[in-house]
Amino acid sequence: MTAPPWTWTYEGYYPEEERLREALCTLGNGRFATRGAASETPPGPVHYPGTYAAGVYNRLTSTVADRVVENEDMVNLPDWLPLRYRMRPADAPAPGPWLTPDHPQLTGHRRTLDLRRGTLTRWSSYEDEAGRRLTVTERRLVHMAEPDLAVQRTVFTVEGWSGEVEVAAGLDGTVRNRGVARYRDLADTHLTDWETGAEDDGACWLRCRTLTSGITVALAARTRAAPRGGTVRTAVAPRRVWRLHTVPVRPGTPATVDKTVSLHTSQDRARTAPLAGALAAVRRAPAVPRLLASQHRAWQHMWRQVGLDVPGEAGRILRLHVFHVLQTLSPHTARLDVGVPARGLHGEAYRGHVFWDELFVLPYLNLRFPEVSRALLSYRHRRLPAARRAALEAGRTGAMYPWQSGSDGREETQRLHLNPRSGRWLPDHSHLQHHVGSAIAYNVWQYWQASGDTAFLHTKGAEMLLEIARFWASSADWDPALGRYRIRGVVGPDEYHDAYPDADRPGLDDNAYTNVTAAWVLSRALDLWRTLPEARRRPLFERLELTREEPQHWDDLAHRLYIPYHRGVISQFAGYERLAELDWAGYRARYGDIRRLDRILEAEGDTVNRYQASKQADVLMLGYLFSPAELAGVFGQLGYLLDDDIWQATVDHYLRRTSHGSTLSSVVHAWVLARVRRDDAWGYCEEALTGDVADVQGGTTAEGIHLGAMAGTLDFVQRGMTGLETRDRALWLDPAPLPQLSRFGVRIRFRRHRDIDLRIHADRVAITVPESEHAAVRVRLRGRPFTVAPGTTRRLDLPDD
Numbered sequence: 001m002t003a004p005p006w007t008w009t010y011e012g013y014y015p016e017e018e019r020l021r022e023a024l025c026t027l028g029n030g031r032f033a034t035r036g037a038a039s040e041t042p043p044g045p046v047h048y049p050g051t052y053a054a055g056v057y058n059r060l061t062s063t064v065a066d067r068v069v070e071n072e073d074m075v076n077l078p079d080w081l082p083l084r085y086r087m088r089p090a091d092a093p094a095p096g097p098w099l100t101p102d103h104p105q106l107t108g109h110r111r112t113l114d115l116r117r118g119t120l121t122r123w124s125s126y127e128d129e130a131g132r133r134l135t136v137t138e139r140r141l142v143h144m145a146e147p148d149l150a151v152q153r154t155v156f157t158v159e160g161w162s163g164e165v166e167v168a169a170g171l172d173g174t175v176r177n178r179g180v181a182r183y184r185d186l187a188d189t190h191l192t193d194w195e196t197g198a199e200d201d202g203a204c205w206l207r208c209r210t211l212t213s214g215i216t217v218a219l220a221a222r223t224r225a226a227p228r229g230g231t232v233r234t235a236v237a238p239r240r241v242w243r244l245h246t247v248p249v250r251p252g253t254p255a256t257v258d259k260t261v262s263l264h265t266s267q268d269r270a271r272t273a274p275l276a277g278a279l280a281a282v283r284r285a286p287a288v289p290r291l292l293a294s295q296h297r298a299w300q301h302m303w304r305q306v307g308l309d310v311p312g313e314a315g316r317i318l319r320l321h322v323f324h325v326l327q328t329l330s331p332h333t334a335r336l337d338v339g340v341p342a343r344g345l346h347g348e349a350y351r352g353h354v355f356w357d358e359l360f361v362l363p364y365l366n367l368r369f370p371e372v373s374r375a376l377l378s379y380r381h382r383r384l385p386a387a388r389r390a391a392l393e394a395g396r397t398g399a400m401y402p403w404q405s406g407s408d409g410r411e412e413t414q415r416l417h418l419n420p421r422s423g424r425w426l427p428d429h430s431h432l433q434h435h436v437g438s439a440i441a442y443n444v445w446q447y448w449q450a451s452g453d454t455a456f457l458h459t460k461g462a463e464m465l466l467e468i469a470r471f472w473a474s475s476a477d478w479d480p481a482l483g484r485y486r487i488r489g490v491v492g493p494d495e496y497h498d499a500y501p502d503a504d505r506p507g508l509d510d511n512a513y514t515n516v517t518a519a520w521v522l523s524r525a526l527d528l529w530r531t532l533p534e535a536r537r538r539p540l541f542e543r544l545e546l547t548r549e550e551p552q553h554w555d556d557l558a559h560r561l562y563i564p565y566h567r568g569v570i571s572q573f574a575g576y577e578r579l580a581e582l583d584w585a586g587y588r589a590r591y592g593d594i595r596r597l598d599r600i601l602e603a604e605g606d607t608v609n610r611y612q613a614s615k616q617a618d619v620l621m622l623g624y625l626f627s628p629a630e631l632a633g634v635f636g637q638l639g640y641l642l643d644d645d646i647w648q649a650t651v652d653h654y655l656r657r658t659s660h661g662s663t664l665s666s667v668v669h670a671w672v673l674a675r676v677r678r679d680d681a682w683g684y685c686e687e688a689l690t691g692d693v694a695d696v697q698g699g700t701t702a703e704g705i706h707l708g709a710m711a712g713t714l715d716f717v718q719r720g721m722t723g724l725e726t727r728d729r730a731l732w733l734d735p736a737p738l739p740q741l742s743r744f745g746v747r748i749r750f751r752r753h754r755d756i757d758l759r760i761h762a763d764r765v766a767i768t769v770p771e772s773e774h775a776a777v778r779v780r781l782r783g784r785p786f787t788v789a790p791g792t793t794r795r796l797d798l799p800d801d
Contacts, residue, residue, distance in 0.1 A: 074352020307747020343704025383409025398470025
């Protein structure tokens with residue numbers, strides 16, 4: 001039977017799958033999100049309720065392996081979900097037990113995520129030893145239109161008895177950050193100074209603050225029960241507060257308990273004190289039916305802007321990916337000072353940090369919600385001073401952005417990481433992934449090309465891009481023997497290789513991805529140097545103290561950076577060809593899943609640094625960032641030949657030597673193979689689509705979804721298979737639909753034009769531009785120029801490749 005296209009349903013209760021389902025049933029609105037955990041149960045081995053607000057971090061110190069380490073985490077905030085219940089039959093001497101899905105009286109369980117409406121519905125049925133039945137249906141939402149509100153509506157129906165249902169609805173401040181097993185040796189209590197209370201009107205509240213960052217967090221809750229006639233009382237404890245209802249029930253007459261919650265923090269802009277604001281919000285909140293209706297309207301509006309039409313199971317999964325991307329990064333995000341958390345607001349993996357995943361997320365948002373992209377880039381701009389300080393401390397100039405960023409832009413990468421296979425804490429050198437700066441510059445440029453936001457490019461964007469170019473210029477050394485500039489001591493996107501075998505220092509030389517993207521950044525900085533209007537150029541260059549000699553040096557570097565080759569393929573880094581070949585078949589036979597080959601080898605007393613084995617796409621990432629023509633142009637500018645034969649040989653070489661230990665890897669490989677080996681692309685596309693829903697990495701999704709991979713699959717449809725580029729004020733199209741997905745449609749926003757529909761077929765493309773007062777949209781289809789006037793549709797046959 002075909003699954004419904006707009007719902008995601010889990011039948012039955014399986015404790016071993018509960019945490020995965022909690023992550024995939026998270027509800028959010030770009031400001032905060034709550035995992036889809038059971039409301040009846042506290043945290044434990046099976047269940048992990050978690051609520052996370054964008055940008056709310058706290059820093060703690062721990063002692064690990066006899067070293068004091070400091071980590072900043074996205075904080076698990078007080079739990080607003082608790083809602084317990086039990087049967088109190090009129091003919092029984094005492095109430096029954098508190099019921100949960102783990103109780104033996106459970107007879108049925110179902111959980112349904114409604115993507116169209118942004119709601120989660122949990123259905124449970126129970127039967128006691130006397131045959132008395134209770135069915136509980138909870139509908140839950142985190143409001144997309146009112147971003148500080150969340151709602152639970154719980155309906156109780158009974159068979160075979162009358163009496164009361166006892167309901168305890170509360171707020172719980174006893175939470176800690178315990179969602180990731182390998183972090184459990186680290187300090188995890190981020191909240192302090194709890195206060196709880198209840199108001200005369202029945203509202204209850206909880207207030208606390210983060211331990212070191214000093215962020216005040218306040219929640220207020222309003223509960224209403226129907227039918228009336230039962231009792232209501234309040235229980236206040238130091239870290240918890242409850243409203244206790246007894247609700248009359250009888251067969252044929254459902255009972256309802258509505259719980260409306262408001263979450264405020266001291267980081268909220270234009271808000272009163274958090275507690276006063278939270279109380280005011282729940283008091284003025286409409287009744288739950290109206291909140292459900294306005295939630296539905298808000299998501300209808302979002303889905304209209306997205307406009308994704310992909311048939312079959314692939315389309316169903318892509319809608320789930322859209323849903324989770326927009327729950328993490330919605331139009332509400334545009335008013336916040338936050339970046340792109342790699343694991344969404346769905347769990348505590350990676351501590352909620354911001355990596356380079358925006359490289360996979362912003363290209364999608366640029367063509368849907370450019371105001372969100374601008375806000376995410378502004379997060380980076382506000383942390384430019386920290387990046388400058390980091391560069392100075394490293395003996396460089398310009399801006400050295402951190403591999404992991406959090407609240408203030410300092411480097412948050414841990415210095416030790418745990419290998420759960422061996423149980424050993426090991427040095428972590430991933431802070432040497434300086435290519436994150438190139439990703440930021442790339443996103444600045446792509447945002448401008450898609451949005452036409454020249455004001456941003458000429459101000460914040462230019463400042464970041466020029467300072468990143470400065471960093472690369474100060475990182476490159478001249479090698480007279482090669483007659484080239486070299487960038488040494490870095491780590492590339494692969495991540496497995498962080499040093500040469502038996503080296504006494506970390507880092508690699510001349511990572512091809514790093515050097516090529518550095519050359520591209522330097523070229524874009526030169527473009528800005530030449531094209532900035534004088535009114536912008538003079539004050540900016542004076543503020544940066546940019547000399548006239550610097551652009552000359554940038555131009556030299558952009559033409560003479562070293563790119564290593566071996567045996568007719570691009571080398572991942574200098575010396576790569578001297579590494580040993582791995583017995584891939586042997587390791588697969590011994591271990592089965594070898595995605596985390598680095599952990600396997602370390603547990604054996606070996607190191608992946610000795611082998612030609614990659615965790616994820618590295619050199620091939622270049623084929624994700626740049627079209628074939630643009631990539632060949634960058635190599636040509638550097639004085640290297642990159643033709644189809646060399647690129648095909650390079651793709652073949654690394655395909656056989658990649659373990660795909662990152663969910664991003666399958667996205668990149670699908671993208672690259674769609675152009676050079678189309679018949680093989682679909683397998684990687686399927687793996688990218690199912691990476692989280694099937695938890696292909698074996699337990700990681702339970703700790704938080706992989707936001708970059710989800711957005712990457714959406715962008716694979718939006719740009720990868722359409723060949724869409726936004727440059728020279730035109731839409732450039734070079735469709736490469738896969739045989740398994742030869743018909744699909746996407747809706748984009750390009751500069752001043754909203755809701756441009758692209759419909760791709762195996763041999764033609766249709767472009768519809770809605771009515772507006774703006775000029776016609778310029779299109780280049782495989783190089784051939786066309787225009788599409790507002791209010792018209794053009795159907796164009798695809799020319800031969």
